Amino acid sequence: MKAEARVKRNEPLPGPRSGPLPGPRPRSGPLARVTREARPFLRARTGTVLRLAGWSLLEFVQTFLGGYGVARALDHGFLAGRPLTGLLWLAVAAVAVLPAQLATRGVFGRLADLVEPLRDGLVRRAVSRALSGALAHPADTSVRSLSQVTHQSEIARDGWAGLVLTLRSFVFTVAGAVAGLLALEPRLLLIVAPPLVLGTGLFLATLPPMAARQRDYLTADETYAAHAGRTAADLRDLAAAGAADRTVAESRALADDQVRAARSLARWSGVRVVALAVCGRFPPLLLLLCAPWLLRDGLTPGALVGALTYLTQALAPAVHALMTMLSTVGGRLLVVLDRFTDAPPPPAEDSPEPQAADEPPPARHTTPGATTPEAAVPVAELDAVTFAYGPAALPVLDRLSLSIAPGEHLAVIGPSGSGKSTLAAVLAGVEQPTGGAVRWHGRPVRAADATSVRVLLPQHAYVFTGSLRENLRYLRPDADDRSLAATIDALGLDPLLTRLGSLDALLEPDRLSQGEHQLIALGRAHLAAPPLIVLDEATSRLDPAAEARAERAFAALPGALVVVAHRLGSARRADRILVMDGPRTRCGTSAELLRSSALYRDLAGLWEPDDVSE
Numbered sequence: 026m027k028a029e030a031r032v033k034r035n036e037p038l039p040g041p042r043s044g045p046l047p048g049p050r051p052r053s054g055p056l057a058r059v060t061r062e063a064r065p066f067l068r069a070r071t072g073t074v075l076r077l078a079g080w081s082l083l084e085f086v087q088t089f090l091g092g093y094g095v096a097r098a099l100d101h102g103f104l105a106g107r108p109l110t111g112l113l114w115l116a117v118a119a120v121a122v123l124p125a126q127l128a129t130r131g132v133f134g135r136l137a138d139l140v141e142p143l144r145d146g147l148v149r150r151a152v153s154r155a156l157s158g159a160l161a162h163p164a165d166t167s168v169r170s171l172s173q174v175t176h177q178s179e180i181a182r183d184g185w186a187g188l189v190l191t192l193r194s195f196v197f198t199v200a201g202a203v204a205g206l207l208a209l210e211p212r213l214l215l216i217v218a219p220p221l222v223l224g225t226g227l228f229l230a231t232l233p234p235m236a237a238r239q240r241d242y243l244t245a246d247e248t249y250a251a252h253a254g255r256t257a258a259d260l261r262d263l264a265a266a267g268a269a270d271r272t273v274a275e276s277r278a279l280a281d282d283q284v285r286a287a288r289s290l291a292r293w294s295g296v297r298v299v300a301l302a303v304c305g306r307f308p309p310l311l312l313l314l315c316a317p318w319l320l321r322d323g324l325t326p327g328a329l330v331g332a333l334t335y336l337t338q339a340l341a342p343a344v345h346a347l348m349t350m351l352s353t354v355g356g357r358l359l360v361v362l363d364r365f366t367d368a369p370p371p372p373a374e375d376s377p378e379p380q381a382a383d384e385p386p387p388a389r390h391t392t393p394g395a396t397t398p399e400a401a402v403p404v405a406e407l408d409a410v411t412f413a414y415g416p417a418a419l420p421v422l423d424r425l426s427l428s429i430a431p432g433e434h435l436a437v438i439g440p441s442g443s444g445k446s447t448l449a450a451v452l453a454g455v456e457q458p459t460g461g462a463v464r465w466h467g468r469p470v471r472a473a474d475a476t477s478v479r480v481l482l483p484q485h486a487y488v489f490t491g492s493l494r495e496n497l498r499y500l501r502p503d504a505d506d507r508s509l510a511a512t513i514d515a516l517g518l519d520p521l522l523t524r525l526g527s528l529d530a531l532l533e534p535d536r537l538s539q540g541e542h543q544l545i546a547l548g549r550a551h552l553a554a555p556p557l558i559v560l561d562e563a564t565s566r567l568d569p570a571a572e573a574r575a576e577r578a579f580a581a582l583p584g585a586l587v588v589v590a591h592r593l594g595s596a597r598r599a600d601r602i603l604v605m606d607g608p609r610t611r612c613g614t615s616a617e618l619l620r621s622s623a624l625y626r627d628l629a630g631l632w633e634p635d636d637v638s639e
């Protein structure tokens with residue numbers, strides 16, 4: 026069933042074939058991709074486009090009469106000594122505004138037929154993709170799909186509506202102005218056309234690179250945000266694993282990428298401003314410069330003023346509106362539409378099958394409580410430790426004393442908020458106690474000893490882009506292949522290794538399940554084999570059998586193991602159990618706790634029977 030549900034890489038998205046932007050993602054720029062995919066959408070709506078054009082003709086008439094009326098009012102009216110005729114022509118120019126208002130109503134009526142199908146198609150596509158993604162990546166939650174169904178499809182709809190309105194208005198205004206200039210004096214076109222064509226050409230030339238830069242910028246921004254989010258979530262693990270420097274270097278490189286992308290975008294924006302100036306400001310300037318020569322050569326003053334009316338009242342605002350629209354909303358629209366043309370994510374291989382945990386627990390290297398000189402010194406010790414998250418806060422740990430022998434396996438249990446994670450952090454030296462003392466090997470905790478004495482693994486596992494070998498050897502760079510193989514075998518990492526192909530194949534954290542993240546982090550700690558390992562929900566994404574296997578693998582190491590446990594089975598595997606219960610906190614074997622701790626009796630009764638079975 027699983028194999029059937031897979032989605033092939035670059036397979037066309039399921040969903041409406043006639044909907045907008047169908048098909049796989051070709052290897053071209055975002056503008057070319059979106060244009061190619063938009064063509065069939067527009068072709069299917071030729072009738073709507075023609076009706077929009079029909080209404081827009083009224084805008085053509087308004088523009089044409091705006092300049093022509095002024096020219097005639099001057100030449101045939103006021104300058105010819107016929108003020109009434111002049112006023113009549115001005116009235117014609119003014120009345121032409123009324124049908125244009127009618128056009129606006131008609132245009133808005135038709136607009137919905139062009140805009141809503143786009144939105145519906147995008148939503149259908151995003152939902153299809155989310156469903157395919159969910160089948161291919163059952164463990165993933167797709168924030169992107171949610172954003173596409175809601176936010177991004179709305180941006181696309183609004184952007185598309187704005188673009189249609191502006192583009193339509195631009196085309197008919199320019200056509201009206203050109204027709205007016207031709208009617209007044211064709212030579213006028215020769216003067217204003219070159220800067221118009223040059224500016225428009227320059228502007229159009231900036232579209233593809235701007236679109237690509239905009240996408241680069243967005244990608245750099247998203248990559249940085251994703252990295253920052255992961256870093257924040259894994260902060261404790263990063264600190265515990267001594268990966269701070271590496272993380273800072275990665276963040277810096279990503280921030281540099283972002284700055285580079287922003288600079289490049291800004292450079293192209295500069296070119297666009299120049300295009301706007303050439304297109305909008307140069308034509309009236311040129312016309313004024315040529316005015317003396319034109320007037321001497323027979324151009325009437327009315328035609329000159331009419332031409333200036335076209336350039337300043339119609340052309341310049343239309344060019345400005347179009348360029349502003351394209352560079353703001355247009356850019357966003359392009360990027361959003363391009364995202365919808367993305368191929369669905371490649372399928373995850375089948376997750377590793379849960380490992381059977383039927384092998385007997387391996388022999389322990391060190392017996393807790395043994396009387397060797399080494400065992401006499403606890404690997405970690407809390408001496409009347411008090412810890413509060415602020416001067417006025419109630420202490421989470423209140424004069425807690427605890428001693429962990431080398432090789433001992435301790436499980437920590439308790440209700441939510443009872444302080445299990447806090448204890449793990451204090452024990453691992455990540456948090457400093459407000460009172461009492463924490464000692465490792467009988468000595469006060471020193472930051473310098475951190476990674477050599479203990480590894481703390483919280484729920485969010487730290488996995489970086491690189492090979493499996495690099496990830497596993499992170500805390501022990503000199504580990505040889507035999508040790509690596511032993512760790513892989515002990516933790517059940519073989520299915521992942523088989524899928525990757527080799528220890529040196531590139532491992533991309535985003536393509537791994539959360540369980541695989543945890544297995545890699547566990548493998549790293551296992552290979553390092555420090556004197557103390559603290560697992561704080563570090564196996565929460567593993568099934569009970571894989572969790573049991575991991576805990577047995579750690580228990581087989583010579584170091585001590587402290588596990589914040591959420592299953593009774595996990596607690597029962599330990600040599601001792603610490604029940605966090607405020608002033609009634611108790612520590613002992615399961616049999617002892619059944620007698621001494623009411624909370625343990627309750628928890629043991631509440632936990633599922635199959636938790637105990639393995």
Ligand SMILES: Nc1ncnc2c1ncn2[C@@H]1O[C@H](COP(=O)(O)OP(=O)(O)OP(=O)(O)O)[C@@H](O)[C@H]1O
Nearest residue numbers: 414415421439440441442443444445446447448605
């Ligand atoms: N960074 C923090 N700042 C302030 N209070 C905190 C902080 N972290 C934990 N606490 C509080 O300290 C108490 C103990 O939290 P802790 O996370 O150690 O409990 P827990 O037993 O591990 O809980 P859970 O099983 O839900 O993870 C809780 O009341 C919690 O709200």
